[in-house]
Amino acid sequence: MNKSIQWGITSGAHDASIAVIRGEDILFAAHAERSSRKKNDAYLNQTVFEQAMEYGTPRQVFWYENTAKKRLRQLWAGQYKTALWKSSPIEQMAAFDSKQNIFWAQNFGAGEAVWPAQRIKCMSHHHSHAAAGYYTSGFTDATVVVVDSIGEWETLTVWAAKGNSMHRVFSQRYPHSVGLWYSAMTQRIGLKPNEDEYILMGWAALGDPDKYYRKIMTDFVELDADKPNIRFRHNLHRGCLWWAPELNTIQDYADIAAATQRVYETLFEHILKHAVKLNRSDNVVLMGGCALNCVANPIAHRYYDRVWIMPNPGDAGSSVGCVAAYNQQHLNWTGPYLGYNIEGEYPINSVLKELDTTRMVGVANGRAEYGPRALGNRTLFADPRGADVQDLVNTVKKRQSFRPFAPVILEEHAQDYFDGCVGPYMQYTSVCKHPEKFPAITHIDGTSRVQTVNNEQHPQLYSLLRRWYESTGCPMLLNTSLNIKGEPMVDTAADAERWTRKYGVKVFTKDE
Numbered sequence: 001m002n003k004s005i006q007w008g009i010t011s012g013a014h015d016a017s018i019a020v021i022r023g024e025d026i027l028f029a030a031h032a033e034r035s036s037r038k039k040n041d042a043y044l045n046q047t048v049f050e051q052a053m054e055y056g057t058p059r060q061v062f063w064y065e066n067t068a069k070k071r072l073r074q075l076w077a078g079q080y081k082t083a084l085w086k087s088s089p090i091e092q093m094a095a096f097d098s099k100q101n102i103f104w105a106q107n108f109g110a111g112e113a114v115w116p117a118q119r120i121k122c123m124s125h126h127h128s129h130a131a132a133g134y135y136t137s138g139f140t141d142a143t144v145v146v147v148d149s150i151g152e153w154e155t156l157t158v159w160a161a162k163g164n165s166m167h168r169v170f171s172q173r174y175p176h177s178v179g180l181w182y183s184a185m186t187q188r189i190g191l192k193p194n195e196d197e198y199i200l201m202g203w204a205a206l207g208d209p210d211k212y213y214r215k216i217m218t219d220f221v222e223l224d225a226d227k228p229n230i231r232f233r234h235n236l237h238r239g240c241l242w243w244a245p246e247l248n249t250i251q252d253y254a255d256i257a258a259a260t261q262r263v264y265e266t267l268f269e270h271i272l273k274h275a276v277k278l279n280r281s282d283n284v285v286l287m288g289g290c291a292l293n294c295v296a297n298p299i300a301h302r303y304y305d306r307v308w309i310m311p312n313p314g315d316a317g318s319s320v321g322c323v324a325a326y327n328q329q330h331l332n333w334t335g336p337y338l339g340y341n342i343e344g345e346y347p348i349n350s351v352l353k354e355l356d357t358t359r360m361v362g363v364a365n366g367r368a369e370y371g372p373r374a375l376g377n378r379t380l381f382a383d384p385r386g387a388d389v390q391d392l393v394n395t396v397k398k399r400q401s402f403r404p405f406a407p408v409i410l411e412e413h414a415q416d417y418f419d420g421c422v423g424p425y426m427q428y429t430s431v432c433k434h435p436e437k438f439p440a441i442t443h444i445d446g447t448s449r450v451q452t453v454n455n456e457q458h459p460q461l462y463s464l465l466r467r468w469y470e471s472t473g474c475p476m477l478l479n480t481s482l483n484i485k486g487e488p489m490v491d492t493a494a495d496a497e498r499w500t501r502k503y504g505v506k507v508f509t510k511d512e
């Protein structure tokens with residue numbers, strides 16, 4: 001087995017990330033935005049390179065997609081500016097070797113010292129997604145379903161995985177893309193495409209899905225009866241602001257959001273129904289940006305006994321995925337705590353004391369989460385009980401008032417409080433059994449996006465919740481990411497200190 005250091009990189013599009021892998025261990029994986037402090041930063045920076053370098057010099061470097069194929073697609077789609085402008089920092093300073101499908105970094109800041117003339121190998125976009133999922137799943141066989149917007153040409157793929165091998169059994173190509181359609185609808189209701197899709201998903205609960213479901217299906221979608229194919233009647237890459245111009249009130253937008261989400265669920269189910277026929281397995285792995293749709297994800301349990309969604313299923317997770325795709329071997333998945341480390345004891349006593357007095361407290365301790373969710377290490381906790389908590393947390397977070405916060409609960413109590421799918425990474429919504437007691441963590445449709453915790457997964461967070469439960473009788477806390485809209489999550493102790501000063505909420509980096 002190759003035990004040298006390998007790097008995986010995603011950069012140049014949105015939410016750049018880097019992963020350091022040795023053999024089957026993920027030593028480090030982080031988003032560039034956390035160190036540059038620019039939300040969804042598309043480019044890597046010197047700080048994150050230096051953090052990665054602490055694990056040693058890479059012998060091999062992998063890129064998460066095939067840049068030559070992507071350029072061809074961009075040219076085909078008429079995106080001449082994007083295709084001809086060398087958009088990633090490595091590409092900008094690299095000579096491109098199209099014959100061998102590799103390029104090497106030259107004169108590239110840290111890169112020059114790190115890998116002079118080191119060759120970087122490009123993997124395919126969907127292969128990177130699929131590998132990030134399967135090789136972290138712990139499954140010995142699985143069907144892997146990747147649904148996203150667009151990489152090179154592929155927009156939807158299904159893979160058969162067994163042992164260490166994986167092969168594609170279905171592929172759908174641009175411009176037909178479920179992800180591009182969902183983003184176009186996001187833009188249609190006044191939100192930011194490629195960023196605010198989760199807000200559309202939350203907004204959906206406020207609308208009537210039946211009102212425009214048929215219209216959206218008829219105007220946009222063509223389903224193939226015997227294949228997972230989903231074709232769209234329009235190229236949605238440039239949006240659909242032209243669609244249904246008469247619908248422009250806030251209630252129209254809520255109804256469009258509701259119908260969009262319902263249509264997405266129909267399409268997702270269509271894909272799964274056919275995926276079952278394409279490969280025999282009781283296990284499914286869901287990847288691609290669409291696997292962040294926690295409202296639809298429970299549908300997968302209707303078709304498969306076991307479901308794995310790597311907690312960073314979008315493009316940023318492909319920094320792990322492109323290395324895994326090359327190595328074709330399973331990785332040791334120890335959890336999503338893979339980023340920058342803030343040393344010190346987890347602040348259990350300090351958090352409990354602060355919750356007692358102000359009911360809200362931040363934690364920035366241990367390794368930062370690799371993925372979009374704060375799962376206890378870069379988290380703002382609050383007492384979830386009572387009617388005023390949502391407003392209290394929103395004085396800091398300033399989110400849309402219709403969006404609830406998520407709960408983190410002792411695993412052994414989850415079924416007493418929630419009905420349906422729950423898991424350790426906030427990937428599913430389930431029905432809250434006591435919404436009147438916990439309005440801050442319950443959506444208007446009665447659901448919650450639950451994080452469960454056990455002693456193996458995060459012993460310190462588990463211990464904090466046990467002690468909170470012993471003193472209050474409540475086995476959960478409200479858990480939201482330690483950021484405000486438009487800002488990346490806190491990364492370092494210095495960020496935490498700044499946060500405390502700016503927002504007046506105590507953030508503990510260790511127990512005091």
Ligand SMILES: [Fe+2]
Pocket residue numbers: 125129148149150151288289314315
């Ligand atoms: Fe993708």
